[in-house]
Amino acid sequence: MAVAVEVRNLRKTYGSKWALDGVSFTVPRGAMLGLVGPNGAGKSTLLRTLLGLVRPTEGMVLYNGDSLWPDPWPLMPQVGGFVDSPRFFPYLSAKENLTLLADLSGTPVNRVMEVLQYVHLTDEADRRVGGYSHGMRQRLGIAAALMKRPGLLILDEPQDGLDPARLEEMRRLLREVRREFGCTIIMSSHAIADVERLCDRIAVFSQGRIRYVGPASQLGAGLVEDVIWDITPVDRALDLLQALGIRARLLDDGRIVAPWDRGWDLAEVNQALVMKGVRIATVMRQAESLESRLLAYLEGEHVDIR
Amino acid sequence: MWTYVKWEIRRLRRQPRFWASLLGVAVIGGLFAYGYREMHGKTLAVSSVGAGIGNGFLVPVLALSLSSSILLPFLVALFAGESLSGERQSGTWATLLAQGVNPWSLFWAKSLVAWAYAIGVTLLLTASSLFGGWVIFGLHASALPSGVMASAPAFWRLLVISAAYAASGQMVVATFSLVVGAFCKTSLSALMISMGTLIVLAMLGDLPVWGAVRRLFFPSYFSRITDALTFPTNWTPLNHGLLVYAIYCLGFLALILWFQPFRD
Numbered sequence: 001m002a003v004a005v006e007v008r009n010l011r012k013t014y015g016s017k018w019a020l021d022g023v024s025f026t027v028p029r030g031a032m033l034g035l036v037g038p039n040g041a042g043k044s045t046l047l048r049t050l051l052g053l054v055r056p057t058e059g060m061v062l063y064n065g066d067s068l069w070p071d072p073w074p075l076m077p078q079v080g081g082f083v084d085s086p087r088f089f090p091y092l093s094a095k096e097n098l099t100l101l102a103d104l105s106g107t108p109v110n111r112v113m114e115v116l117q118y119v120h121l122t123d124e125a126d127r128r129v130g131g132y133s134h135g136m137r138q139r140l141g142i143a144a145a146l147m148k149r150p151g152l153l154i155l156d157e158p159q160d161g162l163d164p165a166r167l168e169e170m171r172r173l174l175r176e177v178r179r180e181f182g183c184t185i186i187m188s189s190h191a192i193a194d195v196e197r198l199c200d201r202i203a204v205f206s207q208g209r210i211r212y213v214g215p216a217s218q219l220g221a222g223l224v225e226d227v228i229w230d231i232t233p234v235d236r237a238l239d240l241l242q243a244l245g246i247r248a249r250l251l252d253d254g255r256i257v258a259p260w261d262r263g264w265d266l267a268e269v270n271q272a273l274v275m276k277g278v279r280i281a282t283v284m285r286q287a288e289s290l291e292s293r294l295l296a297y298l299e300g301e302h303v304d305i306r
Numbered sequence: 307m308w309t310y311v312k313w314e315i316r317r318l319r320r321q322p323r324f325w326a327s328l329l330g331v332a333v334i335g336g337l338f339a340y341g342y343r344e345m346h347g348k349t350l351a352v353s354s355v356g357a358g359i360g361n362g363f364l365v366p367v368l369a370l371s372l373s374s375s376i377l378l379p380f381l382v383a384l385f386a387g388e389s390l391s392g393e394r395q396s397g398t399w400a401t402l403l404a405q406g407v408n409p410w411s412l413f414w415a416k417s418l419v420a421w422a423y424a425i426g427v428t429l430l431l432t433a434s435s436l437f438g439g440w441v442i443f444g445l446h447a448s449a450l451p452s453g454v455m456a457s458a459p460a461f462w463r464l465l466v467i468s469a470a471y472a473a474s475g476q477m478v479v480a481t482f483s484l485v486v487g488a489f490c491k492t493s494l495s496a497l498m499i500s501m502g503t504l505i506v507l508a509m510l511g512d513l514p515v516w517g518a519v520r521r522l523f524f525p526s527y528f529s530r531i532t533d534a535l536t537f538p539t540n541w542t543p544l545n546h547g548l549l550v551y552a553i554y555c556l557g558f559l560a561l562i563l564w565f566q567p568f569r570d
Binding site: 048051052053054055072073076077079080081082083084085086087088089090091092100101103104105106144145147148 | 309310313316317320321396397398400401402403404405406407408409411412569
């Protein structure tokens with residue numbers, strides 16, 4: 001399959017801090033790549049670089065074989081999208097904002113109503129954007145990006161801050177955009193389940209580096225079961241489990257979780273804990289989720305399988 | 307380019323503070339006329355006023371001389387500095403660039419509109435103060451403190467030169483503020499830096515030891531109002547001032563061309 005986007009050894013520094021540290025990946029044409037990782041991992045910096053907003057310190061970005069930098073402007077008609085949340089002139093209506101963007105970027109103005117209809121904002125077209133809800137602005141951002149009919153769509157957390165109903169609407173919209181416009185999509189998200197559902201490739205980011213990039217199915221391959229203890233005292237139990245060579249960690253709710261790789265006997269471990277004066281309220285096994293696999297990647301527990 | 311200018315003007319027109327600034331300048335022009343009437347005839351530092359020349363032609367000259375270093379630069383720095391840094395702060399700059407809008411065309415359009423604003427507010431102040439002067443004193447020939455009799459056409463010429471010179475000065479302020487705004491991420495920091503620099507320069511220029519330096523590098527046609535009342539017009543300081551202004555503008559634009567601070 002032809003490559004739409006190729007990123008080679010991309011680096012970006014802010015002072016002495018590396019925001020991107022040797023990022024390389026390719027995205028086939030028509031594919032949808034989801035970027036996941038904690039805040040400050042470098043996702044937005046990467047998207048900004050791909051959108052021509054941030055000049056990289058080193059490395060290359062190629063769109064259909066053409067280099068984006070040092071002068072991104074000639075390639076920008078092929079690319080649409082937004083970073084952070086889409087921003088518009090609050091004192092202009094949605095229609096005026098899109099007309100302005102179309103006029104300045106040389107896009108036919110007759111596409112304005114077309115894309116507004118596509119994102120279901122026709123009824124609100126003459127309302128000032130300052131009065132729009134977050135979800136409406138996200139949709140308007142997608143409308144602005146689609147106006148150019150780009151080959152590559154870059155979206156930074158398009159589902160961020162949406163209520164469940166709007167979230168489902170956004171998922172549907174993204175699927176439609178991909179199907180009808182046939183564009184390659186790169187999106188970032190904190191909702192790992194969404195990325196898993198929407199994207200056929202995932203890139204896991206941490207500290208400016210890609211820890212994993214590849215098909216979502218491969219990342220989820222070989223998922224194991226987790227053992228979860230509701231246990232007191234937690235600190236002591238955690239120390240004991242780690243002393244037994246079990247990669248246990250504390251969950252936000254105060255319980256302890258460890259991947260159960262069948263290399264140790266759960267009954268024996270529980271007995272050892274009780275013998276050391278630890279009180280076990282409950283213990284349960286559950287299938288490892290993709291989210292917990294990603295967390296393990298981000299904590300460096302797994303080797304890079306790129 | 308004109309599409310960019312059209313949208314920049316349209317954007318500016320939608321901002322209430324744009325209209326408020328124009329209204330403010332128009333009112334202040336009228337207030338200068340009232341103040342001139344209150345002051346004239348008294349022993350004042352401004353000799354033409356103190357000498358009691360009750361002539362409406364002198365009101366805009368006084369208004370321009372007093373406003374050129376604080377009021378007009380503040381407004382011009384506010385709008386010119388904000389035009390780039392404000393868009394950066396609000397995120398619309400990123401929206402425009404991501405849409406494939408050429409940053410250079412945007413910058414030149416904003417520069418043209420900022421210069422037009424600088425010229426516009428200067429002319430508005432001139433017009434409103436002249437109107438106030440005409441209402442209170444009328445427009446006629448007068449004898450100057452030097453004893454020279456200045457005709458009404460000579461006063462008109464003086465007024466055109468004064469307004470043009472003041473407008474040129476404000477265009478330098480606009481260019482400086484645009485450049486500062488291009489490097490700043492918030493409109494407040496752009497305003498603080500550009501206004502702070504202008505105030506420091508004005509203060510330095512007032513120190514006697516800096517007098518010669520100021521005359522060479524920071525020519526202020528209105529700092530010595532008697533210069534403006536020279537008949538016939540002394541073109542040497544005017545040309546010197548305009549030359550220095552032009553060099554400043556070119557220097558500021560060279561900074562932009564060199565650093566191209568449109569992308570992070």
